[in-house]
Amino acid sequence: MALLEVKNIKKSFGKTEVLKGVSFTLEKGQVLAIIGSSGSGKTTLLRSLNFLETPDEGEILVGGKQLFSAGVKYTDDQVRENRLHFGLVFQNFNLFPHYNVLENITLAPNLLNIASPEENKVTAMHLLEQVGLADRANAYPYQLSGGQQQRVAIARAWAMHPEVLCFDEPTSALDPELTGEVLRVIKGLKGEDRTMIVVTHEMDFAKSVADVIIYMADGVIEEMGTPEEVFDHPKSEKTRAFLQGFHESY
Amino acid sequence: MFIPVTLQLLDGFWESLKVFLLTLAFSLPLGLIVCFGSMSKFSPLKALIKCFVWVIRGTPLMLQLIIIFYGPGLLFDLPAMPRFTATIVAFAINYACYFSEIYRGGIESIAKGQYEAGQVLGLTKGQIFFKIVLPQVIKRIMAPMSNEVITLVKDTSLARIISVYEIIWAGESFIKKGLLWPLFYTGAFYLLFNGGLTLLFGYIEKKLNYYRG
Ligand SMILES: Nc1ncnc2c1ncn2[C@@H]1O[C@H](COP(=O)(O)OP(=O)(O)OP(=O)(O)O)[C@@H](O)[C@H]1O
Numbered sequence: 001m002a003l004l005e006v007k008n009i010k011k012s013f014g015k016t017e018v019l020k021g022v023s024f025t026l027e028k029g030q031v032l033a034i035i036g037s038s039g040s041g042k043t044t045l046l047r048s049l050n051f052l053e054t055p056d057e058g059e060i061l062v063g064g065k066q067l068f069s070a071g072v073k074y075t076d077d078q079v080r081e082n083r084l085h086f087g088l089v090f091q092n093f094n095l096f097p098h099y100n101v102l103e104n105i106t107l108a109p110n111l112l113n114i115a116s117p118e119e120n121k122v123t124a125m126h127l128l129e130q131v132g133l134a135d136r137a138n139a140y141p142y143q144l145s146g147g148q149q150q151r152v153a154i155a156r157a158w159a160m161h162p163e164v165l166c167f168d169e170p171t172s173a174l175d176p177e178l179t180g181e182v183l184r185v186i187k188g189l190k191g192e193d194r195t196m197i198v199v200t201h202e203m204d205f206a207k208s209v210a211d212v213i214i215y216m217a218d219g220v221i222e223e224m225g226t227p228e229e230v231f232d233h234p235k236s237e238k239t240r241a242f243l244q245g246f247h248e249s250y
Numbered sequence: 251m252f253i254p255v256t257l258q259l260l261d262g263f264w265e266s267l268k269v270f271l272l273t274l275a276f277s278l279p280l281g282l283i284v285c286f287g288s289m290s291k292f293s294p295l296k297a298l299i300k301c302f303v304w305v306i307r308g309t310p311l312m313l314q315l316i317i318i319f320y321g322p323g324l325l326f327d328l329p330a331m332p333r334f335t336a337t338i339v340a341f342a343i344n345y346a347c348y349f350s351e352i353y354r355g356g357i358e359s360i361a362k363g364q365y366e367a368g369q370v371l372g373l374t375k376g377q378i379f380f381k382i383v384l385p386q387v388i389k390r391i392m393a394p395m396s397n398e399v400i401t402l403v404k405d406t407s408l409a410r411i412i413s414v415y416e417i418i419w420a421g422e423s424f425i426k427k428g429l430l431w432p433l434f435y436t437g438a439f440y441l442l443f444n445g446g447l448t449l450l451f452g453y454i455e456k457k458l459n460y461y462r463g
């Protein structure tokens with residue numbers, strides 16, 4: 001059974017319909033890369049999965065359990081619990097500037113009593129090693145480069161052990177020379193049953209790390225398939241045009 | 251003459267200090283409640299609180315003191331509050347409204363992404379507010395708060411309008427005895443105390459400078 005099932009998600013902002021019925025499933029341990037032009041609804045989709053937006057229609061299921069169904073009223077506590085199934089790494093990091101690197105990572109595990117403060121700290125240090133920042137545990141966000149901040153943000157999201165970790169253009173806010181270190185960290189997280197959804201404009205990265213590619217256009221999934229299928233043998237004319245445009249501009 | 255005058259002024263200053271400290275103790279938290287009200291999503295409440303803040307900030311504290319002390323008796327035939335209590339009530343309400351606006355400015359200056367980062371980590375609204383937002387707000391509002399607190403020190407002298415004894419009254423009482431200088435001398439108390447407060451706020455701001463943003 002699929003770990004994540006997204007069924008017919010629709011979302012409008014005022015009169016603009018941004019998501020026009022998005023459905024897909026994701027297996028445990030798979031990495032899904034979502035590509036698509038600006039304004040196609042990628043961010044809105046990730047935000048819906050993290051319950052930062054409430055879809056007007058559709059359902060979200062994790063592990064067969066229905067977390068969201070449009071029309072149902074959820075309490076703050078239910079929404080909060082639902083969020084724990086997902087993690088989100090933002091384009092612009094959103095680290096907490098008044099906490100140091102270690103505190104950024106341990107804040108939520110400590111407040112939500114994931115484990116004892118000592119254990120949370122050990123876990124956090126382990127994650128920092130994985131993202132290559134163990135030596136910066138006591139630094140404050142303003143003392144870090146963008147790439148380092150994003151790696152801390154990844155560790156922070158991962159510390160809550162979400163079943164599905166989402167990344168919204170994790171390297172878009174970075175100088176080109178810093179994107180590599182972040183993409184390497186994300187690549188390194190692959191495997192070990194870690195399920196991830198990455199919205200990205202880095203086509204080579206998407207090709208090399210993803211098991212499944214979704215190409216979104218105008219609020220719908222225009223094409224979905226393996227990297228080979230989508231990149232090398234796109235069925236849709238729109239996909240072909242998009243990839244073509246990409247080759248030209250990059 | 252210097253020592254007895256100083257002692258008498260200290261006595262008056264102690265009364266001013268009580269007004270200052272009690273006003274802070276009540277208005278700092280009350281201001282947060284007023285602030286939440288003025289940011290409420292429930293628009294009738296929001297409108298009511300905003301209107302209230304507008305009235306309090308738009309009229310002199312001296313007038314508010316008079317109304318709170320004499321108003322209940324004149325309007326409803328109720329017994330008046332003790333003078334000192336009325337002073338604290340008027341000051342606390344007045345300063346809560348000023349503080350609420352400073353808090354609101356600080357809270358609204360925190361980026362939406364900070365809330366969302368807390369939300370996606372599964373934190374509760376209270377945790378997000380007290381652990382993520384408020385600490386950053388405190389740093390950002392330190393400068394306007396220090397201005398307001400120093401104004402409060404000087405405003406305590408208004409209490410005498412409803413006959414609450416304080417330092418300027420103490421200084422003035424010497425005029426009857428033909429001494430003018432004690433009145434000017436009261437200024438030294440204000441200056442010293444505000445100097446101390448300025449140093450304290452400077453110290454706090456420096457302490458909060460361990461991060462940027
Ligand atoms: N809160 C909002 N209110 C109104 N419109 C919104 C809101 N959020 C997004 N939109 C609109 O929805 C559309 C899709 O936005 P979205 O951010 O999901 O696109 P995207 O695919 O992530 O684009 P990009 O590649 O530029 O990040 C855009 O037209 C945007 O203006």
Ligand SMILES: [Mg+2]
Pocket residue numbers: 042043044168169
């Ligand atoms: Mg986006």
